[in-house]
Structure formats: C-alpha cells, structure tokens
Amino acid sequence: MAGKILLEVVTPEKLLLSQEVDEVIAPGSEGEFGVLPGHCHLLSSLRIGELRYKTQDAWHYMSILWGYAEVTPAKVTVMAEIAEKAEDIDVGRAQQAVEKAEQRLQAGGLPSEVKEAQISLEKARLRKKIADRAKKSGHA
C-alpha cells in the first residue's frame, strides 16, 4: 500500500473515529464510493448505509445514518447525524428494533407514518446487518 488516508468520523454527540486507514468505502447518496489515498476533492451527502474502512488487511464496519463526507487527498471527514461502530451495536436491541419497525409497517396508517416506519426499518436492518458482520469477523 502506497499511502494512508486519515479518516475522521464525527457526530453531533462526539468524535467517533480519527484513524489512518488504507481505504474507505462510504454510502454516498448517489451510490457507494470508494476512497483511496490521493483521491481528488469530493463533497458528497450520505444516505443510510454502511461505512467500511480497511486497516492492515482487516475491514471495519460502521453504520451511518445521513450526513456528509468531505474527501481531500489526505483526509476523509465524515459528518454524520448518527453513526455507530459495529462493535458498539447491541445485536439484541437491533433485532428488537427490526421487529418493532416491521410491526409498525404492517399496522399501516397515514402515509407519513408509513414512511417513518419504513425509514426506521431500514435503519434497524442496517444496524442488525452491521452488528452481525462484526460478530462474524470477531469469531473468525
């Protein structure tokens, strides 16, 4: 690997991560994009999705719920509304949230409520997925 790129993730609650990494893959609003050191300047909004970064041949995962990413050749700054490292997600709670959101979606209601339920389901599924992945890689 030629160089490293500094990845910083901040949320309104705290500075979640500040680390030199080899590669970042982020959930851009127009599709996922990968960033290697020396990437050109890019400013993108982020959707609900999974942020991956690689250090020493190991991938790490993180859930991102909206936000922005600024990419410069030496640095990636992610400003997320909500972000969680995979290790910090409580799998049991994530599972519960998925079920709750599914129930709400089935219950139906006003269009705005349905939309909200869809979003929370998407969030919950994402967290679950990421948490499971962390578990697997932890066992491996």
Next chain:
Amino acid sequence: MPSLQSLRRKIAAFKNTQKITKAMKMVAAAKLKRSQDRILAARPYAHKMRGVLSNLSQRVNRTSHPLLQKREGKKIEILVVTSDRGLCGGFNGNIVRKSSEFVRQCEAQGLSVNLSLIGRKGRDYFRRRSWPIRQEWTGIFDKLTFEHAIDIGGDLTENFVKGTFDELYVVYNEFKSAIQQRVIVEKLFPIDAAAEFGAAPSATGQSAVGGSYLYEPDEGELLNALVPKHFQIQAYRILLESAAAEHGARMAAMDGATRNAGQLIKKVTLYYNKTRQAAITKELMDIVGGAEALK
C-alpha cells in the same frame, strides 16, 4: 460602638447570605457538569464542519450560493452573547466591554453597526443605552435545545441573504475550563478561509492549490443543505460554549462570595466576643468597686 444586639443581627445576616451563595455554588456546579459534557461533545462536530466550510470557501465559486457571497463590508452586525442571569462575576461585564470597544472601532472606520443580542443581561445593558438593536433572544439558556440554534441560525442566514448586514461577528465567552472563560470575537459571515478563523486545520497548506470539488449530488443541492446547517451548528456551539462558561463563572463567583462571607463572619464574631467580654469585665469592676465602697 455598635450594640451587641446589632452585631448579633449582622452575624446572622452574613450567615444567611453565606448559605445562599453556597447553595448557588452547588447548583452551578451541577449545571456546569452537564453543560460541560454537552459542549465537549458538540465541539468536534462543529469544528469539522467549520473546517469543511472554510476549505470549501477557498475552492468554490462564491457567487454559486447566496450564503457564500462576499460583499464589501459596509454594514456590520455584532451578535453579543450574554447570560440571562447575573451573579456570575465578570462574565457579562467582559462581554459588554469587548463589544462596546468593537462597535467603537467599527464606527471609527465609518461602518454602520447593528447589534443582535442573546441573553437578558446584554439586552438590558444595550437597551438602556439605546444602541441600535436589530434582534434579541432572551430566556433561552434555561432550556437550551437545538431548536434555538435552528431559530437563530435561520434568522441570521435569512438576513445575510436579504442584505441586512454584510459581515457578522459574534462576541461570546468560550468555555476553557471550569474556572476559566475567554472572550472571543469570531467572524461568522461571510465564511472565510481557515486561517482567519483562528483554528488551524492540518490540511490548509495543501488545499491552497488544486482544482475544485466534485459534488454528489449536484453542487446547488448539496450547498443548499450543507451551508445553512453549518450556521445552525455554529450557533448551537456558541450557545453551548456560553452556557458552560456561564455556569463556570457563576461557580467561581459564588465560591469566592462564600469564602468572603466566611471571613466576614469570623471577623465580626471576634469583634462581638471582645465587646461582650469588655462589657462583662466592666460590670464586674463596677460590682467590685461598689463592694469596696461599702467597707
């Protein structure tokens, strides 16, 4: 010589005052802890946001978004952040002094200055002196939420676009530590390069050269969402800074007051006891003298 009774009253009064200042100190300490946690948590996000925006301002075409314009600064606005309550030492005094100084400087350069005020204390001060006040927010520090920041940020962005002012400076107390505050004058509008903000992001050296950004989705949409958000976040950070600094200042002030009250009590009690003893001695001597005379 004051009578013994009036001395006793004095001691009781000091003790009451001491109780109050002690209680206020406790309350301030509890509130400080909470607001300190909030500001420390909010800071990284706000600073990153500012870093991104100032990077952006160097590369983007300034006319591409109304909030990024840079106009010849003729109309200045100063946002003064004070507290709603007093009894916090020099907290508000420092702010007010700095702002007045700043206003005078601007006026000396022939610029027109308007004030926007956050906090009751500052409003009272400037209103009494009938300075030109454009906007005021009071009573928000009791229950500070992000809604307030959205409100303030929205007002500021709207008026910048309308041309009410060309430049905006914020004067506020920065929370340095529980016992230290720093008065800060910060330029909020228009957005400037990082160096002028005082903070020094590491990448400034390299980013001075190079092409413009790629945007995803398109530039207009992204800036529309990002730039107003920046101002909300900054407003929020400033409010949190000020709130934490206020509680810190109050705690220190009340700690001092409690200690001073203690000293006063000690002094007056000593004086009281001396006076009392003197009176007893005098009475004794009278009795002894009377008994002598009867012999």
